[in-house]
Amino acid sequence: MDRTDSVIDDNLVLVVEDSEVDREAIDRALSRSHPELVLEFLPDGNTVLDRLRDRSRPRPSLMFLDLSMPGVDGYGVLSSVRADPTFADLTIIVLTSSTTSADIDRCYAAGADSYIYKPVNFALFRTVLQGAVDYWHSLPPSNALPPNAP
Amino acid sequence: MHPNRQGHWPDRLHRLWRSAFAAVSTRQFAHELYTGLLVLPGVRAVLGARLSPADEVLVTRWADESGLSSGPRGLAADATELPSDPGEYLLPLAELTRRSPGMAARVAAVGGDGLLMTVFGVAESGRGLIALATSARESDVDELRTALTQVVELVVAADHRISEQRALEDHQALDALLAEASLRMDAxxxxxxxxxxxxxxxxxxxxxxxxxxxxxxxxxxxxxxxxxxxxxxxxxxxxxxxxxxxxxxxxxxxxxxxxxxxxxxxxxxxxxxxxxxxxxxxxxxxxxxxxxxxxxxxxxxxxxxxxxxxxxxxxxxxxxxxxxxxxxxxxxSLQQHLLPAVLPTVPGLEFAAGYNAADHALEVGGDFYGVVDQPDGTVVALVGDVCGRGAAATAVTGLARHTLETVLAQGGPAPHALDILNRKMLRERISRFLTIATATLSQRERGEVLVETQSAGHPPPLVVRRDGSVEESGCRGRLVGVLPRLDLRPGVSTLLPGELLVLFSDGLIEARDADGGFYGDTELNLTLTRSRDLPLPAMVDALLAGSDRYHVNDDVAVLVVRNLGVTTLDRELPPDEMPGAVTDALRQLGHPAALPDHLLQFTAPCAITAKVSGDATWARIELTNPNGGTAWTELTA
Missing domain, CATH: 3.30.450.40 (GAF domain)
Structure with a gap:
């Protein structure tokens, strides 16, 4: 089977996050707001490409990506995933505690689909994650902008 | 047979209630719920779905002997073909096939011959659906209806509790957002x-x-x-x-x-x-x-x-x-109006000054500086510091500058001007005091400048010699505005061409590093030595910037005077004429040096402003192009 033949599971979400506390919070939050989702966690950015290229498992349609990670950080993951056109349809939502314009611009330039501020408060964090997933899951394909749209 | 008498069902139901009331989402007790129903006699599979008020299928689950799966492919489409109005339905396979061939195929695939389902209301105007794929031969419909009723009660209760919990958390999220936003906006x-x-x-x-x-x-x-x-x-x-x-x-x-x-x-x-x-x-x-x-x-x-x-x-x-x-x-704006807009141009002398307002202050500081020409060609440079900040300090600053500059401009010597100011402040019972240092510069033969300094409670001015050594002028005296007598003791020294006089307020020397060390104790002299040949504005900037290790908690005023000696060239030249003109100017000073290579390479598209000054033993060459580029050197014979 060619790599491009991998099945995309619309309910499969890949979460790349080095913090165990944040992984647990994401799991708790999304299992409540979107019980239909199946979450798969990676603790660092080193194996993201290997996972996405694994033909034995379905590919996620959405990825939450922490920016600050040891080893390959979020920017590195973004760049390498976006460099492979096979994954052009993968929605990448960056999670970060920074709200500076420079960081946001850098993520957008690297190909992030959403930039999400990671609040400390869990209830707010759940609402933020829910908002992002709601948006991307409800967006009809015909309404999606092409990757090179302004 | 009543399901409560069937094996472990009562135990399972009891455990389910406990799980459902500890869960924060229906997903958390889904496995227990589905497998519990699946063990009932004649149940081959369990279907669950959640519908929106607009009949959209939001969540589907399917459990059979191979396990529980969420949102299996095509199940949502099949579920939309089932009845969606609240109520109980028993759909034999034939009827199910007419309504939903896909669902009928799923039921048949697990050995079922009918679907017993119930549709019920859940929170947020949605509906839930639970259906059992059954084998009629092995099941008791009444018992399964009872079990379904019990499960629906449990799911509805848990769903409402979870929804209320979510509403509370949504409210908490709004509060958290307001709190975090407020914190940021306040900070x-x-x-x-x-x-x-x-x-x-x-x-x-x-x-x-x-x-x-x-x-x-x-x-x-x-x-x-x-x-x-x-x-x-x-x-x-x-x-x-x-x-x-x-x-x-x-x-x-x-x-x-x-x-x-x-x-x-x-x-x-x-x-x-x-x-x-x-x-x-x-x-x-x-x-x-x-x-x-x-x-x-x-x-x-x-x-x-x-x-x-x-x-x-x-x-x-x-x-x-x-x-x-x-x-x-x-x-x-007010601070700028308390300081001279420009310093006077005096042949043979170069002035530069700078002011750094304390970073925490929203009030006008009391530091000031000035340079006053006197009728006999003498020049008086001064730096003062009024105690405190704000409007009252500003008023004293204005009074001090006006009094001193008026007396000095009329030719009065600095000690006399300071004495008049002192008496005026005492007479008018001004509660604030000030410190001030003055330097009276008189030009002598061969480009030398005689300097007489005064200090009324102020840090004495510093002299930077040609060799980079730093000397403190020996002037002393009392604060202005406290006692009738200032007891001024002047300091006298001579500035050779190339030497500098530095006046400053105490904010400069009292800047502290993280360990509490004073900039004046550790690095001021070193900075003066290292920066003495810089263009004068750059030297002032270097002093004000201090070191990254130091934090200035007070206003700082700095005034630097360089004795240029005799100026033999100061004009704009075509680039190709610059080397010759500078060489001639050095010759006029009697200085033996030639134009250094790095200055020969200084170019400009149209014109270079060249300045040469000094004496026979020291010369300064400074070149500037229209873009602001500058090159300079000091030559010591």
Whole structure:
């Protein structure tokens, strides 16, 4: 089977996050707001490409990506995933505690689909994650902008 | 047979209630629920679904002997073909095949010959569906109906509890957002940057897009726009700037904002259909606009009350920042008016001065400096420091500068001027005192300058010699405005060409590093030695900047005088004439050196301003091009 033949599971979400506390919070939050989702966690950015290229498992349609990670950080993951056109349809939502314009611009330039501020408060964090997933899951394909749209 | 008498069902049901009431989502007890039903006699598979008020299938689950799966492919489509009105249904395979061939195939595949299902209301006007794929030969329909009824009661109760918990958490999320936004707005005076950060909290937590405008020069200016979709964010900002949205009349002031939501009027490509706008008002004035945007089907609209609450806090932050900025501007402006706009031009002497306001202060400082020409060609440089800050210190600063400069400009010697000022302050019972240092510079033969310094409670001026050594002038005296006698003891020295005199206020030497060390004790002399050949403004900057290790807690005034000696060249030249002119100028000084290579390579497209000064043993060459480029050297014979 060619790599491009991998099945995309619309309910499969890949979460790349080095913090165990944040992984647990994401799991708790999304299992409540979107019980239909199946979450798969990676603790660092080193194996993201290997996972996405694994033909034995379905590919996620959405990825939450922490920016600050040891080893390959979020920017590195973004760049390498976006460099492979096979994954052009993968929605990448960056999670970060920074709200500076420079960081946001850098993520957008690297190909992030959403930039999400990671609040400390869990209830707010759940609402933020829910908002992002709601948006991307409800967006009809015909309404999606092409990757090179302004 | 009643299900309560069937094996472990009562135990399972009991455990299910406990699990359901500990769960924060139905997903958490789904496995227990489905496997519990699956062991009932004749049950081959269990189907569950959640429907929206518009009959959209939101969640599906299927359990059979191979396990439980969430959202298996095609199940949602099959489920939409089942009855959706609340009630109980028993669908034999033939009828099921007519309604939903896909579902019938699933039931048949697990050995079932019918579907016993119930549809019931759940929170938020939704509906739930639980169905059992059964084998009629092995099952007792009444018993299964009872079991379904028990399970539906459990699911409905748990769902309502979970929904109430979520509503509470949604409220907590709003509170948390307000708290975090307020904290940020209170902690920063860069209001534009802060409000951009607040928008990042709002999107996508509460809205799919948001924008903020603030009033600048009577116009509402968009300072930030955010969209959950990165590729549409720029589109949103551009269309808002271009006025292609329903809020434009409010931005231009031709209409008042009204509570929404109402159509956003944005082009379709932005993907945002409705908007809610809140006016940021502070002290009866509209200072900005906060707008939330949503897609048509979004159910995350916040109340207008929340929007107005956030807008109110943002307005307060804008107002505070505006007031701070206005006051800072006023202070800076007043401070500039207390200092000379330009220093006089005196042949043979070069002056440069700088002022650094304390970083924590919103009040005018009391440091000042000046240079006064006297009728006989003598020049008096001075640096003073009035005790305290604010309006009272400003008044004393004005009095001191006016008194001293008037007396000095009429030819009065510095000690006399200081004495007059002292008596005036005592006579007028001015409670503040000041310190001041003066340097009277008189030019002598061969480019030498005689310096007489005075210090009225002020740090004595420093002399930087040609070899880089630093000497403190030996002047002493009492504070001005405290005692009738100043007891001034002058310091006298001679400045050779190339030597510098540095006057400063105590803020410079009292700048502290993290360990409490004073800049004046550790690095001032070193900085003077290292920077003595810099162009004078750059040397002043180096002193004011101090070191990164030091934190200046007080205002700092610095005035530096360089004795240039005799100036033999100071004019603009075509680049090709510069080397010859500089060589001639050095020769006129009697200086034996030639033009160094790095100055020979200094070029300019049209003209170079060349300055040569000094004496037979020291010369300074400084070249400047029209772009501000500078090269210099000091030559010691």
């Amino acid at each position: 920063s005076l860069d209001i534009a940057d802060t409000l951009r950060a607040v928008l990042r909290m709002v999107v996508p937590a509460l809205a799919d897009g948001a924008a903020i405008h603030i009033r600048r020069d009577e116009l509402m200016v968009q300072i930030a726009a955010a969209h959950v979709d990165a590729r549409r964010e720029r589109l949103l900002a551009e269309h808002l700037r271009g006025g292609r949205w329903a809020g434009e009349p409010v931005v231009t002031g031709t209409a008042r904002a009204v509570d929404g939501p109402y159509p956003a009027g944005l082009p379709v490509e932005v993907g945002l259909d409705t908007m809610t706008m809140g006016v940021l008002r502070a002290r009866g004035r509209d200072v900005g606009l906060l707008t939330f945007f949503h897609r048509g089907q979004s159910d995350r609209r916040v109340s207008t009350r929340f929007l107005h609450d956030l807008a109110g806090r943002a307005a307060l932050a804008i107002d505070n920042a505006t007031l701070y900025e206005q006051r800072r501007h006023d202070v800076t």
